[in-house]
Amino acid sequence: MGQSLMVELLTSAQMRAIENAAIANKTVTGLELMERAGRGVVDAIFAEWPELQAAPHRAVVLCGPGNNGGDGFVIARLLKDWGWEVEVFLYGDPAKLPPDAKTNYERWCEMGGVRSELPSDLGSKPAVVVDAMFGTGVTRPLTEPSDLYWAVYERWAVSNRSVHPFSDPVWVAVDIPSGLCSDSGKELEEDVLDGGALHVPAHLTVSFHRAKIGHHIANGPLVCGKTVVADIGLEGCSGPLEDAKHPPEGADGCCPAVSPSEIVHLAGAPRDLGKEVADHKYSNGHALVLSGGEGKSGAARLAARGALRVGAGLVTVGAPPSGMAECAAQLTAIMLKQIRDSKDLQDVLEDKRLNALCMGPGMGVGRNTREMVLAALASEYPRGVVLDADALTSFADDPAELFAALHHTCVLTPHGGEFARLFPDIAEALNATPTKGPAYSKVDATRAAAKRAGCVVLFKGPDTVIASPDGRCALNSAAYGRAAPWLATAGSGDVLAGIITGLMARGVSAQSAAEAGAWLHVEAARKFGPGLIAEDLPEQIPAVFRDLGA
Ligand SMILES: NC(=O)C1=CN([C@@H]2O[C@H](COP(=O)(O)OP(=O)(O)OC[C@H]3O[C@@H](n4cnc5c(N)ncnc54)[C@H](O)[C@@H]3O)[C@@H](O)[C@H]2O)[C@@H](O)CC1
Numbered sequence: 001m002g003q004s005l006m007v008e009l010l011t012s013a014q015m016r017a018i019e020n021a022a023i024a025n026k027t028v029t030g031l032e033l034m035e036r037a038g039r040g041v042v043d044a045i046f047a048e049w050p051e052l053q054a055a056p057h058r059a060v061v062l063c064g065p066g067n068n069g070g071d072g073f074v075i076a077r078l079l080k081d082w083g084w085e086v087e088v089f090l091y092g093d094p095a096k097l098p099p100d101a102k103t104n105y106e107r108w109c110e111m112g113g114v115r116s117e118l119p120s121d122l123g124s125k126p127a128v129v130v131d132a133m134f135g136t137g138v139t140r141p142l143t144e145p146s147d148l149y150w151a152v153y154e155r156w157a158v159s160n161r162s163v164h165p166f167s168d169p170v171w172v173a174v175d176i177p178s179g180l181c182s183d184s185g186k187e188l189e190e191d192v193l194d195g196g197a198l199h200v201p202a203h204l205t206v207s208f209h210r211a212k213i214g215h216h217i218a219n220g221p222l223v224c225g226k227t228v229v230a231d232i233g234l235e236g237c238s239g240p241l242e243d244a245k246h247p248p249e250g251a252d253g254c255c256p257a258v259s260p261s262e263i264v265h266l267a268g269a270p271r272d273l274g275k276e277v278a279d280h281k282y283s284n285g286h287a288l289v290l291s292g293g294e295g296k297s298g299a300a301r302l303a304a305r306g307a308l309r310v311g312a313g314l315v316t317v318g319a320p321p322s323g324m325a326e327c328a329a330q331l332t333a334i335m336l337k338q339i340r341d342s343k344d345l346q347d348v349l350e351d352k353r354l355n356a357l358c359m360g361p362g363m364g365v366g367r368n369t370r371e372m373v374l375a376a377l378a379s380e381y382p383r384g385v386v387l388d389a390d391a392l393t394s395f396a397d398d399p400a401e402l403f404a405a406l407h408h409t410c411v412l413t414p415h416g417g418e419f420a421r422l423f424p425d426i427a428e429a430l431n432a433t434p435t436k437g438p439a440y441s442k443v444d445a446t447r448a449a450a451k452r453a454g455c456v457v458l459f460k461g462p463d464t465v466i467a468s469p470d471g472r473c474a475l476n477s478a479a480y481g482r483a484a485p486w487l488a489t490a491g492s493g494d495v496l497a498g499i500i501t502g503l504m505a506r507g508v509s510a511q512s513a514a515e516a517g518a519w520l521h522v523e524a525a526r527k528f529g530p531g532l533i534a535e536d537l538p539e540q541i542p543a544v545f546r547d548l549g550a
């Protein structure tokens, strides 16, 4: 229950391993892959802007020193064959191009010229600028190449995404906008005072075989524009390599085997969340959400509402004496029980029908919360435990004490600040300005945190990453067609914690509940749209379920 159909996202090393395996198996040659990649870009341009296919236009193609540049030469040739006027710039020495790129450079040279120097007059305005400078091979910050890059960019002021072909050039990135790390979605930056964005935001990014993680996390969605993935005939090649111990060597000698457990997935629509006709309320579990005292119970009530709407059979709020009146005045379908401290909690948890717990929202930071969390985690009966907000911050002084108690049916749901309190060294590595690629990513950080904590970690953001200690990892991206900017509102995280708790009460495993919960949370926000506040989120879940056919 709750498992979704998911799309694979690859790292640059995994993509290289897949390509190299296909080439080594003689499934395809590198030259043919490059041809398909170039054709995929041209097809994607014409699909995106059919006007450009109708009549010849002018294109500027910026080629770099590697295979990304090789794709650029193919694109130049195909557009020229289509009757376009094409101007090609090359950054780097043609003699040092890798073999397939060199072949395509030579093929292009039979049709047109290549300039390496930035001319004072860049000629008439093109309809399309193709960025084929650097792809998955960018390993250090852009410096000199960015001069050419920016000159072209500034000359034609590609200033916004609502450009119309014929009036402003469209900027098309081959594989990934140059300078963006395809593993981390970060820009590799020079360690200089005026270091800053050196990539150019694209209107369209055309990647190959699979999207890369960097298209979906950190700055990726901000700079890729629309991302499409062209099929280059590698389907069926991304499974485990036949001999994982002896992967084929890449150009740089570094080529890990691609095993399914290493691949990150994009979270998709969860399946099987409907209820059976014969179900009764006890078949769908009983969630307990712990609350803070007077004036502090709103967060727990939001979480409880999320748990109930997502289908937990019963939901109880546990409140200290000072919070009872407020909760009683506000709750109807949700039950209420007085729970003052860890002793009360232990007594309540004697009831094994309480199979999922949500702790943290509004509970307060301090000893009482810490003791209650430890009591819940020490309980011998295995139940789902979602820890958020104050339940995480209460362990800021001694995260190891929390990690020692956590187990595989727990989910931590930190935002950036809470993550840094529990995993300061990991957060520091994640937040450092990268100067070398592939850079340390939010995926790497969340996987490291899950391993250390010994449970599922859901690291929130528009690029929410969910990882298990065994390395299973999914990304729930609220970007591109799923952007949900109104979700950044007070109480939204409390509802998410409740949704995950409700799913665990229904028997969904920790990782699947976190993935499905994050997906449903974004969909609920998108269903409501502008003006969303946290109270609206649980109320949109029925409509999201209806769309899912649940
Ligand atoms: N390997 C293959 O078979 C295929 C690769 N394809 C293309 O090849 C790309 C990957 O090619 P490469 O691995 O050659 O990598 P790139 O073409 O992305 O760049 C590698 C080159 O750039 C240099 N470099 C890296 N960062 C630099 C910087 N900041 N400043 C200056 N030079 C820098 C490297 O030393 C190397 O020479 C993909 O993104 C994709 O576009 C496609 O043609 C499909 C097939």
Ligand SMILES: [K+]
Residues within 6 Å of the ligand: 068, 131, 132, 133, 134, 135, 173, 174, 175, 176, 177, 178
């Ligand atoms: K590129």
